[in-house]
Amino acid sequence: MSEIRERLERETELGASIGDGWWPFVEAAATLLDAAYPGWKSGQIKEKFAGLRFYITPAPWPEEKVRENNPHAREEDLERWEKEWYAAQNAIADSAERACSGVCENCGKPGEVKGDGWIHTKCDECAAGREQRREEMWANA
Ligand SMILES: [Zn+2]
Numbered sequence: 001m002s003e004i005r006e007r008l009e010r011e012t013e014l015g016a017s018i019g020d021g022w023w024p025f026v027e028a029a030a031t032l033l034d035a036a037y038p039g040w041k042s043g044q045i046k047e048k049f050a051g052l053r054f055y056i057t058p059a060p061w062p063e064e065k066v067r068e069n070n071p072h073a074r075e076e077d078l079e080r081w082e083k084e085w086y087a088a089q090n091a092i093a094d095s096a097e098r099a100c101s102g103v104c105e106n107c108g109k110p111g112e113v114k115g116d117g118w119i120h121t122k123c124d125e126c127a128a129g130r131e132q133r134r135e136e137m138w139a140n141a
Contacts, residue, residue: 002027004027004030009049012042016045016104017047019047021103022103022108025052025096025103028096038059043056045066046062050119051097051111054094058085059089061086063078066078104121107125114127
């Protein structure tokens with residue numbers, strides 16, 4: 001298991017519980033966030049309605065430092081930069097969510113939304129394995 005996944009599983013405030021197939025996308029987004037926005041925090045990583053949900057608490061806006069580096073910045077620019085600072089971090093997390101659509105949560109191969117009632121994104125192979133396990137469970141009950 002990668003170091004970053006271990007950290008996210010340990011530190012995500014409300015838990016990180018997704019299949020192996022989606023982790024590379026979350027790891028990629030977290031790597032970008034670490035590089036550009038140190039201090040961000042992972043809030044929750046989960047599957048919902050067959051899609052990835054990656055909720056973060058963005059790193060706080062370093063207003064003092066920005067003012068120091070840009071002594072002539074206008075207030076309206078500072079306000080805009082602050083908004084963009086937060087939006088950019090959320091966009092990175094959102095990009096992982098979008099990238100996972102159509103990817104098997106289990107193995108990372110191309111997949112599609114399957115199931116009725118409890119839906120999930122799986123490839124045919126993993127979906128078949130799931131059916132098989134369910135049948136075995138009933139057979140052993
Ligand atoms: Zn699969």
